[in-house]
Amino acid sequence: MFPKKSPKVTIDYTKCGEKGQMDPRDCAKCLRVCDPAIFILHESPNMPIDPVDPKYWRITPVWLSLCNMCMKCVKVCPLGAITVSR
Amino acid sequence: MCDWCMKHGAGGKWYMNAKNYSNELAEAMNAQEYLREQWKAFEMVYIRRIMGITSIDLGYKLQLPIIGRILRWSAERMIHSEGKHRNPVRADGHFGQVIPLEEAKVILGNLAAEPIIENYCMCRWMQRGIKEACCINFGLLSGVIEKLPRFIPKDTKYRLDRDEAIARIEEHNKKGYVATVWFQPVPYINAICSCENPECGGLRLRNDFGLHTVYKGEYVAEVDPDRCQACGTCVTKCQFGALRLVHSLKRVIVDINKCFGCGVCRHACKYDAINLVPRENYPALRGVY
Numbered sequence: 001m002f003p004k005k006s007p008k009v010t011i012d013y014t015k016c017g018e019k020g021q022m023d024p025r026d027c028a029k030c031l032r033v034c035d036p037a038i039f040i041l042h043e044s045p046n047m048p049i050d051p052v053d054p055k056y057w058r059i060t061p062v063w064l065s066l067c068n069m070c071m072k073c074v075k076v077c078p079l080g081a082i083t084v085s086r
Numbered sequence: 087m088c089d090w091c092m093k094h095g096a097g098g099k100w101y102m103n104a105k106n107y108s109n110e111l112a113e114a115m116n117a118q119e120y121l122r123e124q125w126k127a128f129e130m131v132y133i134r135r136i137m138g139i140t141s142i143d144l145g146y147k148l149q150l151p152i153i154g155r156i157l158r159w160s161a162e163r164m165i166h167s168e169g170k171h172r173n174p175v176r177a178d179g180h181f182g183q184v185i186p187l188e189e190a191k192v193i194l195g196n197l198a199a200e201p202i203i204e205n206y207c208m209c210r211w212m213q214r215g216i217k218e219a220c221c222i223n224f225g226l227l228s229g230v231i232e233k234l235p236r237f238i239p240k241d242t243k244y245r246l247d248r249d250e251a252i253a254r255i256e257e258h259n260k261k262g263y264v265a266t267v268w269f270q271p272v273p274y275i276n277a278i279c280s281c282e283n284p285e286c287g288g289l290r291l292r293n294d295f296g297l298h299t300v301y302k303g304e305y306v307a308e309v310d311p312d313r314c315q316a317c318g319t320c321v322t323k324c325q326f327g328a329l330r331l332v333h334s335l336k337r338v339i340v341d342i343n344k345c346f347g348c349g350v351c352r353h354a355c356k357y358d359a360i361n362l363v364p365r366e367n368y369p370a371l372r373g374v375y
Contacts, residue, residue, distance in 0.1 A: 001151060002150065002151070003146055003149035003150060003154075004146075005146065006143050006145065006146045024215070025215060028214070028215025028216075031213065031214045031215045032214055032215065032216070036284060037213045037214065037284045037285055037290075039213070040129070040132055040133065040212050040213060041129065041211065041212050041213075041215050042129035042130050042132075042133050042212060043127065043129055043130065045130070045133065045134075049127065051126040051127065052126070052233065052234060052235065053234075053235050053236060054236075060132075060133055060142065061142075062132050062133070062141055062142050062143075062144075063143075063144070063145065063290070063294070064142065064143040064145070064146070065143060065144070065145025065146050065149075066145060066294060
């Protein structure tokens with residue numbers, strides 16, 4: 001009756017994101033390696049919003065039902081911040 | 087003819103009605119305020135909670151029994167909202183339709199309100215982290231986007247005159263990008279995008295989740311079996327997987343249920359074997375957008 005659960009993709013925001021070592025805008029490797037494009041780059045909701053030119057960005061896996069668990073993002077991430085599980 | 091042509095087309099196609107491009111209409115709707123709110127945090131549209139629900143794992147949520155149906159119904163209602171109190175941060179009343187290159191040229195050459203600008207595509211930026219200048223916006227929206235530096239190309243000219251805009255849309259068409267025209271919010275038209283699957287947020291919701299953020303065009307592709315040389319160039323250009331090269335027939339066949347009528351394949355064909363015919367010519371496709 002219930003649909004199949006989507007894979008879980010998590011990003012460790014202590015490594016990547018507004019508090020991490022890297023600005024996701026400069027890296028964006030996971031965004032580009034993903035064939036179904038399940039990630040979204042967006043301004044960080046935890047920081048004061050700058051409406052004109054936001055400085056703090058993070059990546060969220062959004063379209064999880066389209067994830068094929070190919071693990072390419074896990075391999076490509078230079079910080080090892082991404083985990084993919086069932 | 088779709089519902090939106092009936093409502094806003096003045097007897098024709100909705101995007102061919104000059105009134106929908108006018109500054110007067112925009113002012114009467116107070117579109118400036120809406121667009122400013124919408125664009126200053128557009129990247130948050132899938133992250134933000136809308137009635138307590140985000141778009142994260144939308145595919146799963148839409149398949150849930152009962153809840154999924156309610157969700158789909160309210161999402162469609164939001165996308166097509168014509169109400170007075172539309173919420174810009176969830177892009178109420180923002181949807182579009184695929185158009186062939188010829189119609190995009192007519193719009194940019196005659197109908198679009200000045201100033202015309204070409205800015206970085208929002209969807210490619212949020213889905214791929216890539217800045218590619220290929221979204222042509224006009225009317226009040228130009229002034230709104232110009233104030234947001236992250237969307238304005240630095241080294242190239244971004245304010246275009248009509249001929250430059252037409253040249254740009256031709257360039258995008260050669261690359262295989264699909265021209266789409268957008269209500270933002272309905273019935274005010276202020277953008278022609280050059281979309282790509284699956285980066286485009288509108289095509290993503292349409293193709294993967296069946297929400298009507300983008301309507302299929304008024305045409306479908308038809309292959310002339312006598313002219314087709316079975317080279318398969320058109321197949322590589324189709325963003326929707328509607329074309330297939332059938333070796334035994336020595337020609338390309340079209341899946342008209344998948345075809346969005348963008349006509350990109352037609353310009354890729356060296357033998358002039360593909361034509362666009364009105365969707366209405368196929369009884370099975372009448373009213374199916």
